[in-house]
Amino acid sequence: xxxxxxxxxxxxxxxxxxxxxxxxxxxxxxxxxxxxxxxxxxxxxxxxxxxxxxxxxxxxxxxxxxxxxxxxxxxxxxxxxxxxxxxxxxxxxxxxxxxxxxxxxxxxxxxxxxxxxxxxxxxxxxxxxxxxxxxxxxxxxxxxxxxxxxxxxxxxxxxxxxxxxxxxxxxxxxxxxxxxxxxxxxxxxxxxxxxxxxxxxxxxxxxxxxxxxxxxxxxxxxxxxxxxxxxxxxxxxxxxxxxxxxxxxxxxxxxxxxxxxxxxxxxxxxxxxxxxxxxxxxxxxxxxxxxxxxxxxxxxxxxxxxxxxxxxxxxxxxxxxxxxxxxxxxxxxxxxxxxxxxxxxxxxxxxxxxxxxxxxxxxxxxxxxxxxxxxxxxxxxxxxxxxxxxxxxxxxxxxxxxxxxxxxxxxxxxxxxxxxxxxxxxxxxxxxxxxxxxxxxxxxxxxx
Ligand code: TRP
Ligand code: SF4
Numbered sequence: 001x002x003x004x005x006x007x008x009x010x011x012x013x014x015x016x017x018x019x020x021x022x023x024x025x026x027x028x029x030x031x032x033x034x035x036x037x038x039x040x041x042x043x044x045x046x047x048x049x050x051x052x053x054x055x056x057x058x059x060x061x062x063x064x065x066x067x068x069x070x071x072x073x074x075x076x077x078x079x080x081x082x083x084x085x086x087x088x089x090x091x092x093x094x095x096x097x098x099x100x101x102x103x104x105x106x107x108x109x110x111x112x113x114x115x116x117x118x119x120x121x122x123x124x125x126x127x128x129x130x131x132x133x134x135x136x137x138x139x140x141x142x143x144x145x146x147x148x149x150x151x152x153x154x155x156x157x158x159x160x161x162x163x164x165x166x167x168x169x170x171x172x173x174x175x176x177x178x179x180x181x182x183x184x185x186x187x188x189x190x191x192x193x194x195x196x197x198x199x200x201x202x203x204x205x206x207x208x209x210x211x212x213x214x215x216x217x218x219x220x221x222x223x224x225x226x227x228x229x230x231x232x233x234x235x236x237x238x239x240x241x242x243x244x245x246x247x248x249x250x251x252x253x254x255x256x257x258x259x260x261x262x263x264x265x266x267x268x269x270x271x272x273x274x275x276x277x278x279x280x281x282x283x284x285x286x287x288x289x290x291x292x293x294x295x296x297x298x299x300x301x302x303x304x305x306x307x308x309x310x311x312x313x314x315x316x317x318x319x320x321x322x323x324x325x326x327x328x329x330x331x332x333x334x335x336x337x338x339x340x341x342x343x344x345x346x347x348x349x350x351x352x353x354x355x356x357x358x359x360x361x362x363x364x365x366x367x368x369x370x371x372x373x374x375x376x377x378x379x380x381x382x383x384x385x386x387x388x389x390x391x392x393x394x395x396x397x398x399x400x401x402x403x404x405x406x407x408x409x410x411x412x413x414x415x416x417x418x419x420x421x422x423x424x425x426x427x428x429x430x431x432x433x434x435x436x437x438x439x440x441x442x443x444x445x446x447x448x
Pocket of ligand 2: 378
């Protein structure tokens with residue numbers, strides 16, 4: 001796949017949900033490589049500009065299945081070339097609901113990471129790590145808890161919903177109430193610009209934005225901000241300075257989100273030190289110094305992949321095909337899948353639109369096979385077993401690729417740990433930079 005295909009395909013699958021714009025889907029962000037004239041001098045230091053960061057996490061509560069792959073992981077794989085990508089195992093989040101069953105977490109962290117690698121998440125291009133190895137997440141969670149109103153957390157829809165849905169567990173805990181705030185810390189500590197998540201997680205990203213805004217308002221105060229901004233703007237290329245002023249005006253006076261986003265991108269690419277970048281970003285948005293960046297949700301289209309009983313594929317229905325299931329099992333289970341009930345006998349014509357197997361063809365089979373299914377089914381020219389054959393082959397083929405990528409790590413479990421150790425180190429460098437600013441802005445001592 002060349003770069004333009006990749007951009008087109010991930011643009012088709014992922015939409016940016018900006019809740020402040022009434023959740024309207026807007027354009028996928030422009031390619032970060034369309035570089036502005038950020039040749040600055042003066043008091044801008046020569047730090048290399050960085051690409052916008054994408055961050056997402058999953059709780060390690062079981063083997064990942066094809067619904068996870070075609071829902072979330074395909075997107076992650078597509079994003080890792082375009083952004084600085086951070087993907088982590090949210091083991092602390094898993095404990096908020098599974099605190100009474102630590103074996104679930106113990107058994108699933110490495111397995112889930114292997115599923116990611118099997119999907120094509122590449123440790124050379126993405127930072128892969130484990131939340132509980134990064135104390136910065138916990139520290140930021142604690143510090144954010146100081147200034148987050150209780151009502152904000154009680155209002156998050158998943159709080160009451162989950163307590164009701166998982167009524168076999170006692171979720172009236174401190175940790176569970178803090179779930180979305182811990183998630184906010186995960187996101188903010190990497191200054192992530194984009195958070196690929198499903199619809200159910202959008203309120204958590206929205207809370208994250210509110211928390212960041214409040215934090216910047218409380219702790220981004222600087223008496224000499226105006227003078228500093230004037231100095232910074234006069235030190236960069238005059239056209240760019242003009243462009244930033246115009247962008248700020250379009251945002252503050254016209255509410256133009258796109259203008260704001262473009263100007264943020266320009267500032268993101270300026271060779272300048274982190275504190276000055278925060279000042280410029282804060283000034284641009286009309287506020288104080290931006291210590292924490294407000295992220296946006298990248299809404300992942302929900303996978304409608306059916307499971308082997310025809311209902312939505314889900315671990316809790318027992319109808320899921322795991323990414324690394326045994327091939328013979330996969331074959332048997334697809335062969336037994338229900339089809340259009342009208343096809344009682346081989347000679348009865350059917351309608352693929354009423355058949356869950358067809359939903360799988362749509363994901364797995366090329367156009368030529370799909371039209372063969374459409375015609376053959378409606379004319380009773382093919383039987384359901386014939387129809388399932390190319391599908392089974394395609395699923396097994398995909399699983400073969402998964403197993404091939406996973407194989408070196410399955411053979412050598414130490415390689416998984418070594419890869420994670422490296423990921424954790426890289427993550428810690430980024431997270432620590434944010435924490436230095438956060439601690440000092442809140443009046444805490446620097447590390448002695
Ligand atoms: N809450 C997410 C889920 O249940 C997992 C998660 C934890 C996450 N921290 C995150 C996702 C940060 C995105 C960003 O799926
Ligand atoms: Fe479903 Fe294929 Fe059978 Fe038609 S022929 S009912 S599409 S399995």
